[in-house]
Amino acid sequence: MxxxxxxxxxxxxxxxxxxxxxxxxxxxxxxxxxxxxxxxxxxxxxxxxxxxxxxxxxxxxxxxxxxxxxxxxxMKMPVTEDLLGRVLDGSGQPIDGGPEIVPESREDIVGEAINPYSREYPEEFIQTGVSGIDGMNTLVRGQKLPIFSGSGLPHNDLALQIARQASVPEEEEGDDDEGSEFAVIFGAMGITAEEANEFMDDFERTGALERSVVFMNLADDPAVERTVTPRLALTTAEYLAFEKDYHVLVILTDITNYCEALREIGAAREEVPGRRGYPGYMYTDLAQLYERAGRIEGKEGSVTQIPILTMPGDDDTHPIPDLTGYITEGQIVMDRDLNSQGIEPPINVLPSLSRLMDDGIGEGLTRGDHADVSDQMYAAYAEGEDLRDLVNIVGREALSELDNKYLDFADRFETEFVQQGYDTNRSIDDTIELGWDLLSELPKESLNRIDEDLIEEHYREDEAEAAEVSAD
The missing domain is CATH 2.40.10.170 (Thrombin, subunit H)
Structure with a gap:
């Protein structure tokens, strides 16, 4: 040396x-x-x-x-199963007053790319307990599904809700993953001390800390440390998933702060800037993080990612959400208008997307009517949204009876389905049953995206009758 x-x-x-x-x-x-x-x-x-x-x-x-x-x-991360329940700073040092970490192994934080030939296709459901996600944009094990938010929106509340509620439903009999445990890795980058205290209070109050590893990089910590924090978190996740057979959910917030750190370092190196001053290699850098999600053939565990980013100026064409959208498999979009109406969580399901949803729902995976109910609710809510614009011009009196039912459906969808608060944990069965309640407000003949057998089995005649009385 x-x-x-x-x-x-x-x-x-x-x-x-x-x-x-x-x-x-x-x-x-x-x-x-x-x-x-x-x-x-x-x-x-x-x-x-x-x-x-x-x-x-x-x-x-x-x-x-x-x-x-x-x-x-x-740089290496000391990893052990005993990290569960611990709180570390952004460089991997314990800050919870607990004992020093006695590692079982020290793993390189850069990690190795998963061989595409060895990847298993993600197709197994993760239940978050949030209807706007489980019912409409389902999260699948091994997926990377970001949350697109904006400054001042309650993405931290949604992140905490997912962290404490997320679970792997009981496996089908004979499933190879039977017995695998669930863990959460929470990586916070560039958050304020107030936000950090809120996170820790919630983790301790709800007991979620027992199955979690928390990495905390605060806003007044060096920007360079911010570039290391997500890699430490993902290295820990890979160890628990592929060595200890855990199903690991990694929540990273806020990716925007991470990218700002990349820009600061690039400016110090006097690099030629790319779009809006961000480094030209930011796409590659983000891909190195996001592509560490997945499943490996022969391994029972999995790594699933929910990165959270705040779009500067609510601009989804900004380089950070734009590049993230290219790399990941969809996005959950938080809406400022829904938030102003008091909807919790304010998830706008129309621009949201989970590209792997169809592979994670259906017969034997969640419920056989999940896909049909989701498709029909999308169509009905989109129709109601279009009619809201028309109402502003001609008024409700000029619309047909069916159009008014679509308007009522859109209102109930937001206030009953999306709205659930941050302390309500809905099972997938609860979410789909609620969907049937809402769809039963529409005439049977308008449910053109659902199998007729399912309509006969689940359609609520009493809901339809109540809707008729309300309309009269």
Whole structure:
């Protein structure tokens, strides 16, 4: 191990030093300052004679007399099943007052890409207890399904609700995954201290912490640490899933803060910026995170991701949601208008999408009528939304009786189906039964996306009659 005192420049979170031997990319570095502090960093760029080091704790207190030591290894995460129930900072150090971590293994945080040949196709249902997701945009094990939100919207409340309610329903008899446990990895990046306290209070109050590992990177922590936090979280998730056979749900919030950290580091390196000042390699960087979700043939566990991002200016064409949409398998969209109406959670199901939903629902997976009910509710709600625009022009009196029923359906869909509060945990059966209640407000002949046998079995005549009386 060589030690250098050859720092030539300090720029933002970066330190530049001269070296006389090759240094590996991503190699871990220790920097000892004059006041005796030891700071950790990582080689960001290595060229002949000069290296750029990103310092996790920030460059405050570092001068040209500081000593630089290259440890000859990349950053590793100490992993063990005992991490469940622990709270760590953004660099993987315990901050919950518990004992030091005694690892069973130390895994490289960059991880290895899953061989496409060894990937199993995601087609098994995860129940979040949220009707807007389970019923209309179903989450599947091994999927990456982001939440697109905006500043001031309650995405943190939805994240906490999913973290404490998410579960794997009982397996069908003979399923190979029988006996696998469920765990949640929660990675927070760039959140405020107030948000961190809310997260921890909820985790402790509900007992969700017992099956969770929490990584906390706060807004006043160095931006460089923010780029490491999701990789530590995903490395822990991969260990629990593929070594300990857990079904792991990884919730990462906020991806926007992560991308801002990439932009800050890129500016310090004087890189040529891409769209809106973000690095040109941001697509690749995000893909390295998102593609770590999945299932592996022969392994019982799975890694499922729900990244959460706030769209700057509610602009879904912004580079962060735009690139995320290309990489992931759909999105859950939170709506500002629904939020202003008091709908909790304010999920707008029309622009939302789960590309793997059809493979995770149906006979033997959730309920045989799930797909039909979901399709019919989509169609009816979309029809009601279109008619709302027409009502603003001609009024309800000019519409037909059926049109008015679609309008009533849209109102009830928002206030009864999407609206459920953040403490209500609905099973998939409860969600579908509620869907039948709403659809029974429409005439049988308008249910053209549902099998006739299912209509005969589940259609509520009393709901239809009540709707007729209400209309009169």
């Amino acid at each position: 060589k030690e250098y005192q050859t720092i030539t420049e300090i720029s933002g979170p970066l330190v530049f030093a001269e070296v006389d031997e090759p240094v590996g990319y991503d190699e871990i570095v220790e920097i000892e300052t004059d006041d005796g502090r030891t700071l950790r960093g990582q080689v960001l760029e290595s060229s002949k004679g000069v290296v750029a080091i990103q310092v996790f704790e920030g460059t405050g207190g570092i001068d040209r007399n500081a000593s630089v030591r290259f440890l000859g290894e990349t």
